[in-house]
Amino acid sequence: MRARxxxxxxxxxxxxxxxxxxxxxxxxxxSGGFLQADYLEPHNPDYYRGFSDVRMQVIAHxxxxxxxxxxxxxxxxxxxxxEDSFFMYCDPAKLLKSDPLMRExxxxxxxxxxxxxxxxxxxxxxxAFDLFPEGEYEDVSEQELLEKPIAKITLTEGEFAPSxxxxxxxxxxxxxxxxxxxxxxxxxxxxxxxRKDAAGSGxxxxxxxxxxxxxxITLKFxxxxxxxxxxxxxxxxxxxxxxxxxEVAAEYLEITxxxxxxxxxxxxxxxxxxxxxxxxxxxxxxxTMTALPFAFNTRTLEISxxxxxxxxxxxxxxxxxxxxxxxxxxMQVKAGHLYADIMLHSKMYGLAVHxxxxxxxDFEKMDSLRQIMHNNxxxxxxxxxxxxxxxxxxxxxxxxxxxxxxALII
Ligand SMILES: Cc1cc2nc3c(=O)[nH]c(=O)nc-3n(C[C@H](O)[C@H](O)[C@H](O)COP(=O)(O)O)c2cc1C
Numbered sequence: 022m023r024a025r026x027x028x029x030x031x032x033x034x035x036x037x038x039x040x041x042x043x044x045x046x047x048x049x050x051x052s053g054g055f056l057q058a059d060y061l062e063p064h065n066p067d068y069y070r071g072f073s074d075v076r077m078q079v080i081a082h083x084x085x086x087x088x089x090x091x092x093x094x095x096x097x098x099x100x101x102x103x104e105d106s107f108f109m110y111c112d113p114a115k116l117l118k119s120d121p122l123m124r125e126x127x128x129x130x131x132x133x134x135x136x137x138x139x140x141x142x143x144x145x146x147x148x149a150f151d152l153f154p155e156g157e158y159e160d161v162s163e164q165e166l167l168e169k170p171i172a173k174i175t176l177t178e179g180e181f182a183p184s185x186x187x188x189x190x191x192x193x194x195x196x197x198x199x200x201x202x203x204x205x206x207x208x209x210x211x212x213x214x215x216r217k218d219a220a221g222s223g224x225x226x227x228x229x230x231x232x233x234x235x236x237x238i239t240l241k242f243x244x245x246x247x248x249x250x251x252x253x254x255x256x257x258x259x260x261x262x263x264x265x266x267x268e269v270a271a272e273y274l275e276i277t278x279x280x281x282x283x284x285x286x287x288x289x290x291x292x293x294x295x296x297x298x299x300x301x302x303x304x305x306x307x308x309t310m311t312a313l314p315f316a317f318n319t320r321t322l323e324i325s326x327x328x329x330x331x332x333x334x335x336x337x338x339x340x341x342x343x344x345x346x347x348x349x350x351x352m353q354v355k356a357g358h359l360y361a362d363i364m365l366h367s368k369m370y371g372l373a374v375h376x377x378x379x380x381x382x383d384f385e386k387m388d389s390l391r392q393i394m395h396n397n398x399x400x401x402x403x404x405x406x407x408x409x410x411x412x413x414x415x416x417x418x419x420x421x422x423x424x425x426x427x428a429l430i431i
Pocket of ligand 1: 085086087088089090091125126128129132193194195196197290291295357375376377378379420421422
């Protein structure tokens with residue numbers, strides 16, 4: 022009798038284990054957990070060595086920069102006649118409904134340039150850039166975006182001067198975890214503030230030198246608890262406003278890559294690691310999003326995004342803003358350049374910088390919140406180009422997808 026019971030229990034136990042294993046394998050398979058993550062190649066510090074043209078080597082450093090919605094919406098043109106320079110354009114095919122004026126993309130191009138500068142310096146080159154050499158856009162038509170480069174980049178022989186920032190470029194850019202309660206102290210804030218006025222120091226700042234490049238731009242830090250509460254609550258309202266615009270919500274869903282297959286195929290967009298998922302949990306989430314596609318829709322995305330927005334608001338001791346005197350295209354690029362510079366320097370202090378652009382966006386449903394932001398935090402005029410939370414992260418994050426730079430060349 023006992024032997025039969027034991028036998029039945031063993032059969033039941035084996036069945037449970039088998040079903041669990043099959044489910045795990047199915048989830049892992051749906052997630053693509055067994056695939057090689059080709060989309061991470063550009064984060065490899067040796068990636069640039071795969072190119073013989075130094076311009077490509079420099080671009081290989083730019084591609085890992087933070088960029089809006091991870092769309093990497095740039096095109097690069099390298100002429101055969103002039104081997105020392107190349108042109109950078111917005112990619113009109115990647116124009117987003119959430120960024121209808123390509124403003125955030127131009128901020129992203131500034132970050133791209135800042136990363137290229139740090140890379141160039143390591144390669145013994147000096148990088149200079151000329152913004153909008155064919156003039157600024159009149160609109161955002163495809164023709165204009167392809168005719169008017171964001172920048173002409175020129176490389177000349179420089180000094181090999183390894184920047185302290187170099188290794189930080191290969192660390193995760195955006196850590197969206199809860200931050201510790203303590204804000205960076207005044208000494209660190211003063212040192213970061215000084216970056217804006219730093220004169221050109223051997224490529225540590227822009228070719229033009231920080232002081233000229235950032236002229237007129239304001240960098241603000243907010244650590245006062247009342248400000249921190251208010252900005253956090255506006256950011257949560259901004260998230261709600263994003264999901265009140267059906268076309269923006271649908272776009273969010275569309276550019277979220279559900280599994281390793283999609284990440285390897287697109288190499289752009291949002292993915293599970295951006296929210297801190299790793300290992301088993303990442304594969305479980307990706308497997309579920311793939312196996313049950315109907316369960317992952319704009320409503321479930323909204324619920325999770327609001328959850329994170331509130332978590333961020335509750336766990337941020339400091340915000341920073343980059344404000345430009347005018348909202349010109351060149352100013353947008355410079356704002357992104359300064360943001361990337363501050364972000365890289367912040368890493369030296371163990372600080373994370375996480376942009377929260379929702380309340381600054383240019384689509385219609387954001388008009389009133391954008392106005393409130395400007396009334397409150399730029400009352401003397403100017404455009405807030407970047408808002409980011411800053412603090413000491415409490416969790417490790419993983420890197421997200423990047424395209425092979427050959428895909429950006431026209
Ligand atoms: C101009 C700009 C705006 C951004 N806005 C946001 C944002 O609103 N929310 C967010 O979580 N990340 C934002 N980011 C960060 C990007 O989403 C991030 O860089 C991208 O997803 C790739 O991640 P990674 O740089 O950590 O690899 C922004 C970055 C830039 C340069």
